[in-house]
Amino acid sequence: MNASAIRKVLWIYLLLLVPLALFSARYDAYAIDGDAVAYMDLADLIRGHNLHAAVNGYWHPLYPALLAAAQTVFQTNRWNELGAYYVLNVAIFFLEVGSILLLVHGLVRLRRRLDPAMESLFSGDLLALFSLSLLVIATTRELSLGKVRTDSLLQALILSGVGLLLEALAVEGSAAFVYAGLMGLTLGFAYLTKSFAFLLALLCAAALVSFSVLVCKRRIPTALAQSIVALVAFGVVAGPYIAALSRQHQRFDFGDSGSLNYIWYVSGTEKMHLQQRMTGSFGSATVELKHPEQELMRTPGVYSYTQMQHGTYPPWFDPTYWNDHITAKFSLSRLIARDERNVVLIFRYLLNHPEPLLLLLVLLLTCGRIHWLGRYAWPASGLGILIWGIYSLVNVEERYVTAAYLLILIALFAAVEKQRPHDGTLKLVPSAIMLLFALLPLGAMTRQAAENRRQLSIVGQVPAWRDAQIFGAAEGLRTMGLQPGDSIACIGTIACVNDFYWARVAGVRIVDEIYAPESKHLAMQLDTMANRQLAYDALRSQGAKVIVGAFDPGEMNNAHPATEGWQRLGETRYYALRLSPKSQVMP
Helix, strand or coil: CCHHHHHHHHHHHHHHHHHHHHHHHHCCCCCCCHHHHHHHHHHHHHHCCCHHHHCCCCCCCHHHHHHHHHHHHHCCCCCCHHHHHHHHHHHHHHHHHHHHHHHHHHHHHHHHHHCCCCCECCCHHHHHHHHHHHHHHHHHHCCCCCCCCCHHHHHHHHHHHHHHHHHHHHCCCHHHHHHHHHHHHHHHHHHHHCCHHHHHHHHHHHHHHHHHHHCCCCCHHHHHHHHHHHHHHHHHHHHHHHHHHHHHHCCCCCCCHHHHHHHHHCCCCCCCCCCCCCHHHCCCCEECCCCCCEEEECCCCEEECCCCCCCCCHHHHCHHHHCCCEECCCCHHHHHHHHHHHHHHHHHHHHHCCHHHHHHHHHHHHCEEECCCCHHHHHHHHHHHHHHHHHHCCCCCHHHHHHHHHHHHHHHHHCEEECCCCCHHHHHHHHHHHHHHHHHHHHHHHHHHHHHHHHHHHHCCCCCCCCHHHHHHHHHHHHCCCCCCCEEEEECHHHHHHCCHHHHHHCCEEEEEECCCCCCCHHHHHHCCCCHHHHHHHHHHCCCCEEEEECCHHHCCCCCHHHCCCEECCCCCEEEEECCCCCCCCC
């Protein structure tokens, strides 16, 4: 295919993404978790101009601010807000599309400057087509349009930041300073999305200096000046929030999500409901809790969160508050053990994304070879490797490392050059293979959305986000007479930790909890629970009107006397027990 034909295909591909993304979002299955609810709670505070309460060392403010904007534009309430968030996620998806195009443009531009004689196997348009197909694959697998999370937004800003870095390296004069400044601003917004970008901004600034001097042969003062411009621009965006966090925590603080995850996953410290007396749960960390959860009872564990005035489920609304003054200690044995697990996760991720690796193998066997000295690919691939390496020290999740994977792969494919001799037949192979590769993910996205639509029509769940369990539980609480703003309690991992969006929909706050870590057979756990009546009394003393748990409906019978008095919330697995003094509770 000639360049004109490939450009037309790219435009058609971009136009096809619009209806397909909207179709996919419309029928994407319910996928709300505790992270999503925390972001929504922050959005409420931002929309209400309660910015002081929205300063949070674990969840950063840019994505909640966008959620707040969606609330305002669509005039939502808690019963229909998810539809607005899905539309926002579609907009973020197209921001990712733009970031991919910017990254590819920067790669091609830098390639032309550093190695103009190289006969690349892929033109810029063909490389863009390939890169967009990788984005579609990632969106259908780990960056779902139905997930209210920051990962897609962070990925868009990371790819844009690296793309602007490449542009700054590809040009000279004042234009390089402009791109450096834009890179800093972009990474500043990435930091407002997630604290990880603070470290990434430093890495990009270092890459700008080192690559400018060593490869682009710029004078050291010029390279340093460009890096300073980038860091100043970053500080203009990120500085006020860093100052607010530092003031809140009485120390320099740019965010604690990384340190807390290290404490939980490497140090082995208990993640929730940690008390100063629980020395066996400290792992290798030093624990001097400044704001521990109020422990009302030890057996069973009953905890109160009334000291925090915000959040549907306060322990996860701001984990940095409850875990303040926990300090990690380096433990080589624990780090090695965690890294062994992360290596397994890395291989699992690669095996879950075999298509581009197989494509690269086919191309190398037929018509291409990797230009290992392609210096233009080093910044993007190097930063991708560093991002993946940083996450590999703590916790590898697919949604975390997708941006790194895209950076590495796109840079690697940009470094594939033509084999010689290159006859007329082989000239068609790259275009044909890449076109087929790009169309397959579109077909998969369409098929998955159509299947979701079919399944939802069978169960009568339209729109897709109106999960019957969640909204049925919220409606059940309303039927029981609960009002927005009421305080309630919960029991069990499902109702308290894994899936508590029902509480937000109903407008109630979980202020107390009976800790029951085993999620199955909650009725049996109630039967054998010591001091059960005293635990209920403790919840009453904190003002909780009901206690909600997720039960197996088949176990709510006379065989489990402790379930007497529990009222099923609609046709869901959630049940509620009134905690007013007049409630009838089996001793």
